[in-house]
Amino acid sequence: MNDFALSPEIQAARANDYHIQPLIIGRWSPRAFSPTAVPEEDLLAVLDAAHWAPSCFNEQPWRFVVARRENDLQRMRECLVEQNRLWAGRAPVLIAVLSVPLFQQNGQPNRWHAFDAGTAWGYMALEARARNLFAHAMGGFTAAKVMELFHVPDNWTAQAIVALGYRGPADQLSKELQVREQPQPRRPLREFWQEGPFPA
Ligand SMILES: Cc1cc2nc3c(=O)[nH]c(=O)nc-3n(C[C@H](O)[C@H](O)[C@H](O)COP(=O)(O)O)c2cc1C
Numbered sequence: 642m643n644d645f646a647l648s649p650e651i652q653a654a655r656a657n658d659y660h661i662q663p664l665i666i667g668r669w670s671p672r673a674f675s676p677t678a679v680p681e682e683d684l685l686a687v688l689d690a691a692h693w694a695p696s697c698f699n700e701q702p703w704r705f706v707v708a709r710r711e712n713d714l715q716r717m718r719e720c721l722v723e724q725n726r727l728w729a730g731r732a733p734v735l736i737a738v739l740s741v742p743l744f745q746q747n748g749q750p751n752r753w754h755a756f757d758a759g760t761a762w763g764y765m766a767l768e769a770r771a772r773n774l775f776a777h778a779m780g781g782f783t784a785a786k787v788m789e790l791f792h793v794p795d796n797w798t799a800q801a802i803v804a805l806g807y808r809g810p811a812d813q814l815s816k817e818l819q820v821r822e823q824p825q826p827r828r829p830l831r832e833f834w835q836e837g838p839f840p841a
Pocket of ligand 1: 670671778779825
């Protein structure tokens with residue numbers, strides 16, 4: 642299965658200058674999820690991929706709280722801002738991505754914990770797509786609620802909540818979200834890099 646980038650909606654929105662891995666172009670963040678359960682094997686594989694991310698000193702500072710049982714899903718939905726709960730409330734799995742801000746070895750601050758947890762989220766999203774699943778990260782949630790409802794250790798940081806599942810019909814969304822239910826383009830690559838120092 643190597644045709645992630647070939648669907649018309651991807652081709653229309655994501656014309657690309659270089660031939661990069663189709664999985665990367667084919668990953669996107671839909672909001673219409675099907676209630677179909679995610680097989681255990683796929684869920685664990687998605688977490689497995691995430692934990693193969695590189696990290697500073699191989700600290701592996703990411704942690705994942707998985708909600709897939711109804712009572713856990715209810716708790717996780719409570720953490721979402723209303724705007725996100727409206728659509729992510731239908732996802733069969735919600736995963737809080739957390740990070741540990743201190744190095745385990747010496748208790749010193751790990752300045753890269755968020756960077757590394759972000760890499761893990763990226764790996765997670767790609768493995769999901771490779772399995773015909775979609776992962777949609779959300780920053781719109783109340784971190785304190787995640788800490789409280791899931792008894793997260795005090796000094797950890799809640800980085801994001803990720804909705805995971807199969808895509809569902811877009812007509813379950815509000816009209817406003819239906820319009821946005823498509824892969825997003827990117828600004829031109831040239832805006833993002835430069836060779837050598839910035840002008841002084
Ligand atoms: C850290 C982070 C926070 C995000 N927060 C939200 C959010 O609260 N609600 C939402 O609908 N989408 C959220 N998104 C999804 C982005 O809007 C989406 O990734 C972006 O528009 C690019 O689209 P694409 O993922 O389809 O390529 C978030 C994504 C990331 C990585």
